[in-house]
């Protein structure tokens with residue numbers, strides 16, 4: 001076990017090695033300020049007063065907020081730092097890091113889903129499909145609804161790829177699980193306010209079960225769509241895909257939303 005002293009709040013906590021500094025602070029109420037938890041906002045800046053040798057390598061995301069001089073002085077971003085031994089940290093609660101201005105940051109940085117992650121999601125979803133005995137097609141898209149990975153299992157219907165893509169496209173673009181359009185008493189049903197939305201995009205807008213947004217650290221980075229099972233099976237495979245991504249990204253301190261009913 002290791003000991004982390006939160007000097008500014010006066011709290012002390014123990015944890016296993018390779019613990020995220022911010023997660024430990026949240027769990028033990030250490031007091032390190034934060035907002036995004038994903039290296040974007042700059043809020044969790046803190047100074048490792050003792051035990052800097054017991055922290056892991058500096059991540060590229062930290063360099064967006066910390067200069068070489070900051071790093072040399074022991075500053076780290078708590079959400080990106082894992083501790084391997086005893087440390088003592090402080091921070092400045094009364095002087096939050098200013099939000100990036102348009103003058104200093106001309107473009108907004110964001111997360112992007114990549115092929116490695118898409119393939120892991122497909123593998124997770126198809127493994128679950130095999131386990132429950134259903135031939136699925138799985139499509140992973142980016143946040144614009146364009147496919148990154150698509151796999152049709154042996155025996156899956158030939159219509160699966162287009163339908164799975166439509167579901168992933170809709171979930172990513174409209175930032176909503178597709179079944180929420182029709183259940184319960186969803187907005188796309190006849191007589192409700194969004195009835196007709198299913199004819200948008202030349203009919204590609206899918207308003208039935210099997211599409212889920214991929215949400216990482218609060219941002220929609222893509223969609224996962226499934227075709228081949230009934231509603232229960234599509235949801236099980238979709239959640240397996242999201243879980244696979246969550247497990248892949250956890251060591252990087254990134255949180256993935258794993259739940260069927262997603263509406264952002």
Ligand code: FES
Nearest residue numbers: 037039042044079
């Ligand atoms: S909490 Fe936002 S950068 Fe760490």
